[in-house]
Amino acid sequence: MREWRAPDPVERLHELYKSDEIDEQELERRLSLEMDPRADQIREHVEQVAGVGPVTAREVALSFESVDDLRRAGVDELQSVPNVGPERAAEIADRF
Template identity: 55%
Template structure:
């Protein structure tokens, strides 16, 4: 019997007792939360990729360092607000520049030095900080 079947049986058993709203709040919702796995964090995703052989040990260490570095978090958060800049481009910009201020001072050409950043994205990032 899988988790969904167990949940269904528990719901049916509980259904016979008490008020519906109380039953749901007290019993059904906690069981549902317990059976629903949480969304993985970046670190968990990286670990899973490593375990599944998608990335090697060196790549895992590099990505963990990037994920846990507060400096890169600050830069990524700021840069990801620019249209067209997702997590990958933001991480590459964060690896290329030392601070948000350095990104702010960078020219379009300097921004293009970051991997995965073409002219259009560099222009958008440059304008964002002006």
């Protein structure tokens, strides 16, 4: 019997592209994010905020170019990120 494993992020992105859930431009953008060490830094910082998991951290990393950009972001800008409501935006802003 073959053991089940979750697809890695790159495999998942290709699945989304093949099923027409994202277009080629979005695929390229997300692939570059997955391979960008700056995105890893952003995710690591954001995941330290209570209640922020990998999905939200990835959304934040998609929305900001660097940790410095994230530090300069206000609560309103953070709230524009998918999965980030007012409380979470305030917590992320306070963290930085």
